[in-house]
Amino acid sequence: MFELKKILGAMLMPLPFLGMLCFIALIIALRTNKFSAYIGIIAISCLLLISTPFIGQKIIDPATQLKYTFPSSKQPILDKIVVLGCDVNPNPQLNANSQLGNCAKSRLIEGLRLANIYPNAQLVVSGGGYGKVTNSSLMQQTAISLGIAAARIKQNPAAMDTADEAKLLAPTLVDFKVALVTSASHMARATDLFNAQGVDVIPAATDFYDFSAWPSHKQYIPNVEVLKAVTSYWHEVLGSTWISMRRWIDPEAL
Missing domain, CATH: 1.20.5 (Single alpha-helices involved in coiled-coils or other helix-helix interfaces)
Known part of the structure; x- marks a missing residue:
């Protein structure tokens, strides 16, 4: 029943x-x-x-994303923690954390976790937004409210996409130990873009999708969370294709 x-x-x-x-x-x-x-x-x-979880699981292949988890036991030193921007929902009546979308919150939480493990590392929050409300400013306000000193945080509010983030941040990241925090589905493309700018990054993925543990009676019923995961996967396919096309036209483009 x-x-x-x-x-x-x-x-x-x-x-x-x-x-x-x-x-x-x-x-x-x-x-x-x-x-x-x-x-x-x-x-x-x-x-x-x-x-459906049964089909969606096969598309997103969550097992391959596990290689992007951050190996803190193997990293005694970290200089910078770069948290890439994601979704924001500006509303002046809400606190900064409530204006961050779930994706942005997930990334920021991982960044704050690493900031606590590496107290000397600088926290770099990135991402543009709408008008004067940016992803980076909301992340900074949230981080400060959760105990991170303002002096440790650097904003990158001008970046409107991952390629911008890599180009704008690269000059300040070269030759440092850098952890790159973004969604697991986005990590391959983000790492590629930062590497292309001469920045070696250590993946610190978050925002994983895995539906294997869902009960059998849910495996064959369409679910919006699964569709969201597949949409994220398809977004990365399109993004990687666009990068390949740009580089084919101009090898120095991205």
């Missing part, structure tokens, strides 16, 4: 419920416009499939 309740509850969530309604509507539409209906059926079927 418990599992039945959970299955029904999961199926009534917006993604699986509306997805199945679209699928049924397209089946009915086969009577009038077969080509359009077939295209729609294929599209909605793919959307629902990649949103």
Whole structure:
């Protein structure tokens, strides 16, 4: 009874419920416009499939991301901790930490964890934003409120993407021991861009996705968290493709 309740509850969530309604509507539409209906059926079927933990897990392959965890036991010294920017939701009525999206919070938490392990390391918070509200300023305010001295923190508010972050920060990072904090799915591309600027970084990934431990009755039901993970993966595929194209046109571009 418990599992039945959970299955029904999961199926009534917006993604699986509306997805199945679209699928049924397209089946009915086969009577009038077969080509359009077939295209729609294929599209909605793919959307629902990649949103299931069973399929999503195979796409994101979380096991390969474990190599990006930070090996603190093997790093006695660290000079700088670079936390890359992510999502922000500006709202002057909220505290700084409440204006950071979940991705940004996850990255900042890992940065603060390392800052406590390495008290002499400088914390570099990066990322632009909207108008005067930047990812880096919100991260700095949050870090200070959680006990990090303002003198230890450096902002990089002008960067609007990872390529900008690498270019703008590179002059201050060369020849230092640098931990790079970003989402696990983003780490390969971020490391590549920093290496291209002559900066050797030590990956310190966070924001992992792994659905292998989810119960069996959830493995085949579309879930928005899985779709989010697959979307992040696809974002990195597109980003890496764009970098390859830019470098093919101009080897010095990125």
